[in-house]
Amino acid sequence: MKKNVFxxxxxxxxxxxxxxxxGGGQQAAAPPAGGTPAAPSQPATPAAEKKPQxxxxxxxxxxxxxxxxxxxxxxxxxxxLATFDGLTRIGTDDKPHEAAAESYxxxxxxxxxxxxxxxxxxSNGDPVTAHDFEYAWKRALDPKTASNYAYQLYYVxxxxxxxxxxxxxxxxxxxxxxxxxxxxxxxxxxPYFLELLAFRTYFPVNKKVIDxxxxxxxDAKSHVGNxxxxxxxxxxKSKMVLVKNENxxxxxxxxxxKIEFSMVEDENTELSMFENGEIDWAGAPMSxxxxxxxxxxxxxxxVQTNPIAGTYWYKFNTEKPPFNNIKVRKAFAYSINRQALxxxxxxxxxxxxxxxxxxxxxLNPNGYFKDNDLENAKKLLEEGLKEVGxxxxxxxxxxxxxxxxxxKIAEAIQDQWKKNLxxxxxxxxxxxxxxxxxxxxxNFQIGRMGWLGxxxxxxxxxxLFKDKMGGNNDTRWENAKYKELLNQSAKESDLEKRKxxxxxxxxILMDEMPIMPIYWYTQSWIQKPEVKGxxxxxxxxxDWKGAYIE
Amino acid sequence: xxxxxxxxxxxxxxxxxxxxxxxxFIMKAxxxxxxxxxxxxxxxxxxALEAKYKLNLPLHEQYFEYLKGVxxxxxxxxxxxxxxxVNDMINRGFPVSAHLGAQxxxxxxFGGITLGVIAALNHNKWQDYSAMVIAVLxxxxxxxxxxxxxxxIFAINLGWFPIAKWxxxxxxxxxxxxxxxxxxxxxxxxxxxxMIEVMGQDYIKTAKAKGLHTVTITIKHAIRNALLPVVxxxxxxxxxxxxxxxxIERIFGVPGxxxxxxxxxxxxxxxxxxxxTVFYSMILVVMILIVDIAYTLVDPRxxxxxxxxx
Numbered sequence: 001m002k003k004n005v006f007x008x009x010x011x012x013x014x015x016x017x018x019x020x021x022x023g024g025g026q027q028a029a030a031p032p033a034g035g036t037p038a039a040p041s042q043p044a045t046p047a048a049e050k051k052p053q054x055x056x057x058x059x060x061x062x063x064x065x066x067x068x069x070x071x072x073x074x075x076x077x078x079x080x081l082a083t084f085d086g087l088t089r090i091g092t093d094d095k096p097h098e099a100a101a102e103s104y105x106x107x108x109x110x111x112x113x114x115x116x117x118x119x120x121x122x123s124n125g126d127p128v129t130a131h132d133f134e135y136a137w138k139r140a141l142d143p144k145t146a147s148n149y150a151y152q153l154y155y156v157x158x159x160x161x162x163x164x165x166x167x168x169x170x171x172x173x174x175x176x177x178x179x180x181x182x183x184x185x186x187x188x189x190x191p192y193f194l195e196l197l198a199f200r201t202y203f204p205v206n207k208k209v210i211d212x213x214x215x216x217x218x219d220a221k222s223h224v225g226n227x228x229x230x231x232x233x234x235x236x237k238s239k240m241v242l243v244k245n246e247n248x249x250x251x252x253x254x255x256x257x258k259i260e261f262s263m264v265e266d267e268n269t270e271l272s273m274f275e276n277g278e279i280d281w282a283g284a285p286m287s288x289x290x291x292x293x294x295x296x297x298x299x300x301x302x303v304q305t306n307p308i309a310g311t312y313w314y315k316f317n318t319e320k321p322p323f324n325n326i327k328v329r330k331a332f333a334y335s336i337n338r339q340a341l342x343x344x345x346x347x348x349x350x351x352x353x354x355x356x357x358x359x360x361x362x363l364n365p366n367g368y369f370k371d372n373d374l375e376n377a378k379k380l381l382e383e384g385l386k387e388v389g390x391x392x393x394x395x396x397x398x399x400x401x402x403x404x405x406x407x408k409i410a411e412a413i414q415d416q417w418k419k420n421l422x423x424x425x426x427x428x429x430x431x432x433x434x435x436x437x438x439x440x441x442x443n444f445q446i447g448r449m450g451w452l453g454x455x456x457x458x459x460x461x462x463x464l465f466k467d468k469m470g471g472n473n474d475t476r477w478e479n480a481k482y483k484e485l486l487n488q489s490a491k492e493s494d495l496e497k498r499k500x501x502x503x504x505x506x507x508i509l510m511d512e513m514p515i516m517p518i519y520w521y522t523q524s525w526i527q528k529p530e531v532k533g534x535x536x537x538x539x540x541x542x543d544w545k546g547a548y549i550e
Numbered sequence: 551x552x553x554x555x556x557x558x559x560x561x562x563x564x565x566x567x568x569x570x571x572x573x574x575f576i577m578k579a580x581x582x583x584x585x586x587x588x589x590x591x592x593x594x595x596x597x598a599l600e601a602k603y604k605l606n607l608p609l610h611e612q613y614f615e616y617l618k619g620v621x622x623x624x625x626x627x628x629x630x631x632x633x634x635x636v637n638d639m640i641n642r643g644f645p646v647s648a649h650l651g652a653q654x655x656x657x658x659x660f661g662g663i664t665l666g667v668i669a670a671l672n673h674n675k676w677q678d679y680s681a682m683v684i685a686v687l688x689x690x691x692x693x694x695x696x697x698x699x700x701x702x703i704f705a706i707n708l709g710w711f712p713i714a715k716w717x718x719x720x721x722x723x724x725x726x727x728x729x730x731x732x733x734x735x736x737x738x739x740x741x742x743x744x745m746i747e748v749m750g751q752d753y754i755k756t757a758k759a760k761g762l763h764t765v766t767i768t769i770k771h772a773i774r775n776a777l778l779p780v781v782x783x784x785x786x787x788x789x790x791x792x793x794x795x796x797x798i799e800r801i802f803g804v805p806g807x808x809x810x811x812x813x814x815x816x817x818x819x820x821x822x823x824x825x826x827t828v829f830y831s832m833i834l835v836v837m838i839l840i841v842d843i844a845y846t847l848v849d850p851r852x853x854x855x856x857x858x859x860x
């Protein structure tokens with residue numbers, strides 16, 4: 001009997017506590033859920049200052065390396081830009097500004113640059129010197145390092161020869177005159193050289209650190225940079241935390257205390273995490289928004305877009321009929337409706353491309369032809385076919401690599417060509433590396449490709465088509481006059497004259513149409529409104545240096 | 551027994567050797583290499599890269615180098631992850647995949663057997679039908695849909711678990727459930743059909759006639775015999791589930807090994823393709839051996855000796 005009473009009393013007690021617990025919980029939860037009344041009572045400014053300066057983002061995938069000399073992908077590039085500082089850094093105006101270099105002088109022939117290196121420290125406390133730059137550049141050019149982007153240093157005197165093993169590394173035109181002075185000699189006057197310096201292959205690395213541990217760049221403990229942030233922790237494939245670098249020369253302008261990256265590859269999961277408040281940003285530049293979610297997100301007015309220096313184009317194999325004929329190529333290029341593709345399929349504000357070079361570095365703002373110019377296209381096709389001695393176009397094969405987006409675009413264009421030119425187009429889909437190999441070997445009729453600029457200058461796009469067998473040409477097109485113009489532009493130090501030369505070259509490219517431009521890339525993302533100052537450059541790189549939480 | 555095991559181990563080594571060889575040559579025969587990319591590098595850089603990763607050697611030398619690597623368990627550097635080598639990748643990814651896999655496996659085995667037994671004992675009653683509906687759903691709904699569904703219900707709507715990432719026990723629950731669904735359903739069906747068959751056999755009828763309790767009959771006599779096919783299925787299942795499930799790992803942002811299997815092939819990351827394949831095969835052959843040993847525990851009629859054949 002006693003036992004039963006005890007049980008009853010204790011059950012009531014437990015139940016009571018549980019109930020009060022619930023009640024209390026509900027009460028406590030109520031005000032934040034209501035939200036609105038509490039907020040205005042607090043003065044706005046101190047609250048804003050108190051906001052923890054922590055940005056949570058998804059990096060999408062593991063950065064393959066955080067070594068500026070070896071990086072070749074955008075994820076690594078983003079981490080490197082956050083943890084290193086080049087001689088220059090791209091500012092919010094998209095122009096290069098002095099960073100690790102305090103000032104510079106250019107010789108009259110524009111072939112010699114002398115940089116004064118700023119008083120600054122590495123994240124481990126070592127001083128940043130001119131020797132670090134000299135070492136980093138020569139290291140990247142050393143064939144033993146096997147740096148993918150070594151060719152970015154070919155602008156430096158003897159850079160190409162050293163990389164090919166035809167010259168000694170000592171002969172490369174970069175020299176630390178003393179700890180704070182760096183002298184650089186160039187092969188040609190390169191008007192975009194200051195811009196190039198903001199690219200990772202030109203970043204300094206700390207020789208002592210590399211000598212001590214060749215695997216320094218893969219671990220938070222051994223990673224040393226000279227940028228606005230340093231790596232605090234790196235759990236591979238899972239999480240990376242960057243914190244403000246107290247040794248950074250411009251630390252007063254770095255407001256974020258911490259950036260926490262998750263590494264979730266699935267875009268739908270990323271979006272769910274954003275909507276659940278686990279991350280502050282979803283989509284470009286590190287990842288992408290799921291295509292199916294874009295219309296809804298756009299409807300809610302959440303999607304932001306930013307044009308970047310990239311062109312999506314189709315390449316013609318100019319050696320195989322009927323695309324060995326200029327007029328046929330032009331007819332195909334003129335007869336598609338780019339705006340309709342963008343509005344109905346891509347849906348994220350891409351810009352119809354009527355030239356090869358993207359808007360940020362444009363040479364001819366009016367474009368070289370009209371989008372959806374059916375009349376002209378039909379006429380050109382008729383003339384072209386006569387020239388190659390055909391009465392009717394044979395069936396054409398359009399190739400693309402496996403991807404939902406490429407497939408949709410190809411299907412739409414197939415449909416437009418059928419309707420507008422009456423041509424049968426077969427679609428051919430291949431796995432990425434197989435596709436690339438077939439393209440490089442000329443094993444295609446029309447194939448999709450794209451190019452994202454490495455630096456903000458038209459030459460980056462135009463030089464692709466300079467040589468018939470050039471690694472990225474694929475079209476097998478070559479034009480002597482075009483080649484000559486590009487060679488001329490390299491020697492030209494007058495900016496206006498150079499621009500004219502390049503515009504003439506682009507004109508030739510568009511007159512002969514080995515490639516058919518489709519659209520200029522944009523990036524789309526959604527973000528929490530309190531995140532400010534994340535700078536996305538015209539090349540699609542992201543810089544968190546000036547970012548803050550309001 | 552020892553003689554049998556010795557023989558089995560020799561066969562295992564031969565199988566591994568054949569797997570390594572076949573993978574190596576098939577991999578080399580596939581078009582495109584690790585340095586084939588949209589932005590082609592100048593030939594001298596490509597040559598430097600090939601020299602660094604010893605791809606400039608004749609094929610047979612690469613093959614022997616590779617065999618040497620496998621024997622010494624030094625699987626070489628990764629082509630895409632410049633700061634890791636394949637051993638690092640396996641050492642990092644396998645414990646995570648194994649943790650997730652072990653949890654999913656326990657769920658699948660216990661859940662599956664329980665469901666199967668309940669269904670068999672209540673043959674053609676509502677318990678049977680409900681258990682089999684669960685099993686059919688588990689088998690037919692693709693894991694990625696199930697995973698998104700869990701995320702939507704348990705993470706977004708109910709807020710019980712985080713959506714993704716891998717930071718503590720609560721992060722492991724949804725992926726384990728999603729990963730366990732299909733094998734659990736399979737085990738449930740397998741157990742059910744075997745149980746039904748076993749329950750109809752004479753010795754069970756005898757036991758019943760002797761007046762033994764249903765629970766005793768089920769546990770002592772029926773389940774044990776019904777599990778034999780399940781044990782057969784467990785070997786490859788354990789190997790598969792422990793070494794990672796690409797889709798589930800991707801959706802839940804789990805830093806496991808499953809990802810490397812798939813991505814290494816798209817990237818033509820030769821060393822990672824080989825390393826993960828060899829690793830997986832090793833686990834697979836060991837698991838198959840363990841399963842064979844497990845037979846003797848489940849069914850005393852099976853003896854691990856081939857004396858009879860000789």
